[in-house]
Amino acid sequence: xxxxxxxxxxxxxxxxxxxxxxxELIFRWLPQSHxxxxxxxxxRMMRDYPGRGGKGxxxxxxLLTCQALGREEEEALPxxxxxxxxxxxxxxxxxxxxxxxxxxxxxxxxxxxxxPLAINASDALYAxxxxxxxxxxxxxxxxxxxxxxxxxxxxxxxxxxGQHIELSWVNDDRWDLSEEDYYAMCRKxxxxxxxxxxxxxxxxxxxxxxxxMDAFIPFGMDLGVAFQIQxxxxxxIGEEEKYGKxxxxxxxxxxxxxxxxxxxxxxxxxxxxxxxxxxxxxREEKTEADVRRVLExxxxxxxxxxxxxxxxxxxxKARGYFEHxxxxxxxxxxxxxxxxxxxxxxxxxx
Amino acid sequence: xxxxxxxxxxxxxxxxxxxxxxxELIFRWLPQSHxxxxxxxxxRMMRDYPGRGGKGxxxxxxLLTCQALGREEEEALPxxxxxxxxxxxxxxxxxxxxxxxxxxxxxxxxxxxxxPLAINASDALYAxxxxxxxxxxxxxxxxxxxxxxxxxxxxxxxxxxGQHIELSWVNDDRWDLSEEDYYAMCRKxxxxxxxxxxxxxxxxxxxxxxxxMDAFIPFGMDLGVAFQIQxxxxxxIGEEEKYGKxxxxxxxxxxxxxxxxxxxxxxxxxxxxxxxxxxxxxREEKTEADVRRVLExxxxxxxxxxxxxxxxxxxxKARGYFEHxxxxxxxxxxxxxxxxxxxxxxxxxx
Numbered sequence: 001x002x003x004x005x006x007x008x009x010x011x012x013x014x015x016x017x018x019x020x021x022x023x024e025l026i027f028r029w030l031p032q033s034h035x036x037x038x039x040x041x042x043x044r045m046m047r048d049y050p051g052r053g054g055k056g057x058x059x060x061x062x063l064l065t066c067q068a069l070g071r072e073e074e075e076a077l078p079x080x081x082x083x084x085x086x087x088x089x090x091x092x093x094x095x096x097x098x099x100x101x102x103x104x105x106x107x108x109x110x111x112x113x114x115x116p117l118a119i120n121a122s123d124a125l126y127a128x129x130x131x132x133x134x135x136x137x138x139x140x141x142x143x144x145x146x147x148x149x150x151x152x153x154x155x156x157x158x159x160x161x162g163q164h165i166e167l168s169w170v171n172d173d174r175w176d177l178s179e180e181d182y183y184a185m186c187r188k189x190x191x192x193x194x195x196x197x198x199x200x201x202x203x204x205x206x207x208x209x210x211x212x213m214d215a216f217i218p219f220g221m222d223l224g225v226a227f228q229i230q231x232x233x234x235x236x237i238g239e240e241e242k243y244g245k246x247x248x249x250x251x252x253x254x255x256x257x258x259x260x261x262x263x264x265x266x267x268x269x270x271x272x273x274x275x276x277x278x279x280x281x282x283r284e285e286k287t288e289a290d291v292r293r294v295l296e297x298x299x300x301x302x303x304x305x306x307x308x309x310x311x312x313x314x315x316x317k318a319r320g321y322f323e324h325x326x327x328x329x330x331x332x333x334x335x336x337x338x339x340x341x342x343x344x345x346x347x348x349x350x
Numbered sequence: 351x352x353x354x355x356x357x358x359x360x361x362x363x364x365x366x367x368x369x370x371x372x373x374e375l376i377f378r379w380l381p382q383s384h385x386x387x388x389x390x391x392x393x394r395m396m397r398d399y400p401g402r403g404g405k406g407x408x409x410x411x412x413l414l415t416c417q418a419l420g421r422e423e424e425e426a427l428p429x430x431x432x433x434x435x436x437x438x439x440x441x442x443x444x445x446x447x448x449x450x451x452x453x454x455x456x457x458x459x460x461x462x463x464x465x466p467l468a469i470n471a472s473d474a475l476y477a478x479x480x481x482x483x484x485x486x487x488x489x490x491x492x493x494x495x496x497x498x499x500x501x502x503x504x505x506x507x508x509x510x511x512g513q514h515i516e517l518s519w520v521n522d523d524r525w526d527l528s529e530e531d532y533y534a535m536c537r538k539x540x541x542x543x544x545x546x547x548x549x550x551x552x553x554x555x556x557x558x559x560x561x562x563m564d565a566f567i568p569f570g571m572d573l574g575v576a577f578q579i580q581x582x583x584x585x586x587i588g589e590e591e592k593y594g595k596x597x598x599x600x601x602x603x604x605x606x607x608x609x610x611x612x613x614x615x616x617x618x619x620x621x622x623x624x625x626x627x628x629x630x631x632x633r634e635e636k637t638e639a640d641v642r643r644v645l646e647x648x649x650x651x652x653x654x655x656x657x658x659x660x661x662x663x664x665x666x667k668a669r670g671y672f673e674h675x676x677x678x679x680x681x682x683x684x685x686x687x688x689x690x691x692x693x694x695x696x697x698x699x700x
Contacts, residue, residue: 036515038514038515038518038519039511039514039515041514041518042510042511042514093469093470093473096465096466096469097465097466097469097470098466113521114521115446115447115465116446116447116448116517116521117514117517117518117521119443119446119447119469120443120447120510120513120514120517121510121514123443123506123510124506124507124510124511124514126476126506127503127506127507127510128503128507130480130499130502130503130506131500131503131507134496134499134500134503137496142492142496145496146484146487146492146495149480149484149499150481150484152480153477153478153480153481153484156473156474156476156477156480157474157477157478157481160392160470160471160473160474160477161389161392161474163470164388164389164391164392164467164470164471164474165386165388165389167466167467167470168388168391168467169388171463171464171466171467
């Protein structure tokens with residue numbers, strides 16, 4: 001078998017195995033039951049999102065990068081687990097900020113326990129993430145541990161900036177946005193925590209040189225935007241069961257996506273008024289029929305196909321970076337899996 | 351002048367001076383204006399609460415402990431600033447979780463910008479706090495910096511646990527609480543981040559031995575509870591202008607305080623039903639008259655006086671710890687100010 005390409009089934013199997021190892025550590029790390037009734041609930045709340053499945057892509061990228069650099073996967077496990085805890089933390093906040101009702105087929109944390117407890121539990125979870133990162137010291141030493149901590153603060157700063165930009169557009173009811181505005185937002189909101197930082201963390205642990213560390217940025221930047229666009233596509237046309245969120249959620253939430261931006265510049269002025277009217281309504285004022293109608297427009301104007309094509313192009317660009325600027329990453333099993341992930345990002349259905 | 355006691359005016363002057371130094375660093379550290387309109391708003395939001403005044407007690411406790419141990423105040427400034435950023439972060443979340451409308455005489459952050467942006471801005475602020483703590487490395491070295499980071503995660507864990515317990519009582523409409531339940535909640539919610547951790551951080555920087563580090567815990571535990579009780583008292587009978595929050599806010603929010611617990615066990619069954627009925631109503635269902643009536647019950651049953659007496663007793667107990675278990679902390683100006691703060695905590699009107 002050619003070890004430089006990987007079948008889809010094989011890739012999914014590897015993702016599952018990596019995720020299982022990371023999850024095992026997460027659930028060992030997070031506090032278990034507690035004798036005080038209230039704190040027992042807090043601990044259960046912290047374990048809720050990490051237990052809801054997901055691909056574990058971010059932790060896996062970190063593990064694979066470390067392995068590709070010739071180090072043991074075990075060295076990167078706490079950091080990969082911290083990344084996945086970060087992801088759960090972001091999802092809890094995201095769901096509150098977007099007033100989402102479902103996450104991975106179940107009620108969101110704030111739907112289940114109310115906004116105050118959910119905010120607080122996510123803070124508690126975030127603190128456990130820092131604590132876990134600090135355990136790296138005994139294995140990786142001071143220098144690498146500090147570098148990892150710096151990567152985590154940088155990631156949080158970018159992610160919150162991206163989130164702020166997106167929320168501001170909704171708040172200000174802004175639709176006069178260029179594609180470049182959208183990409184710039186995605187790079188901050190998605191690329192850093194989904195691709196760039198996971199790769200760089202693996203790089204720190206694996207001892208990557210500065211040139212390779214720098215190269216992770218443009219590669220992860222484009223791959224992250226491709227990932228986000230595919231997420232937007234699945235949000236509209238995915239299968240609810242696989243995707244685990246309500247289909248058309250972005251229309252309910254009035255999100256600015258590449259698809260809506262394409263649609264708005266393709267339609268005639270009258271249609272544009274109708275679509276903007278729907279998108280700008282508050283969530284609770286929208287009807288099923290409103291959402292279906294916007295979805296129909298998106299299909300008939302090929303806006304979804306357009307977004308898919310852009311995602312494909314970006315992932316090809318990332319693939320180009322991968323083969324050239326990441327040449328210093330030694331070939332082998334781990335690199336082959338990483339290569340498979342580049343394509344998977346835009347071909348996935350979950 | 352006897353340097354072992356301190357006049358009130360002198361103490362307040364010292365608190366102001368310390369706070370000014372800490373604030374100077376905070377505003378130098380937090381990001382300034384930004385060319386992107388959206389990110390400019392995010393940066394302004396991060397600077398909002400830190401700019402609203404307050405006593406700066408936590409940062410000052412850290413600076414003074416460091417100084418009492420014979421080290422320069424400057425060494426503790428980034429950590430003191432991080433503590434005050436933590437306090438701003440907690441206040442933003444607290445205000446959202448309690449749906450408070452005012453903070454220090456101005457609309458709360460979420461009243462001003464909406465809940466989603468406020469949650470996100472507080473996350474961004476918290477990340478800047480970690481980043482600031484990491485700068486300690488170049489001055490304090492690896493060992494102390496890691497100890498400080500550990501203190502911060504421990505503080506966050508205790509604080510979120512305390513907050514969770516308090517929010518759960520409101521959620522579950524629980525009033526069958528003992529005084530011990532209340533103290534246990536306060537120790538977690540208030541004592542750690544208001545007293546214990548600030549002292550221990552100063553201890554780490556100043557090189558305190560393990561015995562002294564341990565002694566900060568019982569001392570700060572009692573002092574923190576005294577602080578919280580005085581906060582509850584001021585919430586009910588303080589002058590709005592000095593206190594900076596609406597008076598009676600805890601009754602509006604249905605908070606479990608020592609005062610309400612005392613009241614509920616002092617009144618007759620009929621009054622108890624009336625009071626519980628008011629306290630358990632949702633904030634928006636309560637009337638001014640409801641709140642005034644509970645306040646009058648509290649005054650006529652001496653519940654406020656009772657709480658004041660307990661706070662006084664706790665601060666005296668803390669003072670006893672201070673003179674005995676903190677003996678290893680050398681006498682001098684810094685220790686004199688710390689001594690003054692012990693009394694100030696229960697005598698303050700702001």
